[in-house]
Amino acid sequence: MxxxxxxxxxxxxxxxxxxxxxxxxxxxxxxxIGSGEQHADSFNALNPNEKIPVLVERTRGGYAETVIESGAIMVYLAEINNQFLPRTSPQRAKCLAWTFFQVGNTGPMIGQYHHFNNHSDQKIDYAIERYRKESVRVLGVLDRQLQSGEWLAGDYSIADMINWSWAKSGLKELSGHGTEKYDALADWVERIGRRPAVKRALDKLQDAKAKHG
Ligand SMILES: N[C@@H](CCC(=O)N[C@@H](CS)C(=O)NCC(=O)O)C(=O)O
Known part of the structure; x- marks a missing residue:
């Protein structure tokens, strides 16, 4: 399970x-994470970095495989299901490149922009400007990649799924800063958002949050 x-x-x-x-x-x-549950000892035992997400796969014998870092979790799930990650390169390398493009670029840049722009006690113009420019640039890289194909790396894959949430929130948060011209990216965000599995996932997450209290 x-x-x-x-x-x-x-x-x-x-x-x-x-x-x-x-x-x-x-x-x-x-x-x-808003009330600090990621810092509980029980969670630290799963992820010493104290961040979500974490995946645990328990076997019947009680053995548990714990996977931290969303990039590794996506690859793990792709490999155990043999889905959404090509088995051989160059297709596999291309899919992994766009997957880890998110881990190293899309997430950290938009995440830091969000932090300095919305949550920092001090308004640090340099930090806001640096992460704003970098976020707009990184979203532009995704937009250009999508101008030549329906998906980021061949067929629909973990590369699309992992970039999607960040691109969706980045387009919203950086609207008016140059991202409104990223039509290919906006279409892709909408296309993925219409997928039944994506809708189910977001609904289940919201339901679970409401029940968590
Ligand atoms: N590189 C990590 C980043 C995970 C991450 O930053 N998670 C955030 C939520 S989006 C978190 O748990 N923040 C809580 C904290 O920083 O205390 C991954 O991709 O899994």
């Missing part, structure tokens, strides 16, 4: 989308 520790944030959405796309059974554990 798969257990997913997560919350309703862009990083938290990625693995539940993949679980739904693969049609897997899983149990959700909500970790309210």
């Amino acid at each position: 798969i257990e997913l520790y997560t919350w309703t944030t862009p990083n938290g959405e990625k693995p539940i989308i993949m679980l739904e796309e693969c049609g897997m059974d899983y149990q959700l554990h909500m970790v309210d």
Whole structure:
């Protein structure tokens, strides 16, 4: 049985989308990062980095495989299901490149922009400007990639799923800063948002959050 520790944030959405796309059974554990549940000892035992998401796969014999870092979780799920990640390169390398493009670029840049623009006690213009420019640039890279194909790396894959949540929130948050001309990216965000598995994933996450209290 798969257990997913997560919350309703862009990083938290990625693995539940993949679980739904693969049609897997899983149990959700909500970790309210707003109230600091990620710092509990029981969670630190799963992820010493104290961040969601975390995936645990328990076997009948009681053995548990714990996977931290959303990029690794997406690859793990793709490999156990043999879905959404090509088996051989160059297609596999291309899919992994756009998957880890998110881990190193889309997430950190938009995440830091959001932090400095909305949550920082001090308004630090340099930090806001740096992450704003970098976020707009990174979203532009995705837009250009999507101008030449329906998906980021060949067929619909973990590369699309992992970039989607960040691109969706980035387009919203950076609207008026140059992202409104990213038509290919906006179409792709909408196309993925219409997928039944994606809708199910987001609904289940919201329901679980409401029940978590
Ligand atoms: N590189 C990590 C980033 C995970 C991450 O930043 N998670 C955020 C939520 S979106 C978190 O748990 N934040 C809580 C904290 O920083 O205390 C991954 O991709 O899994």
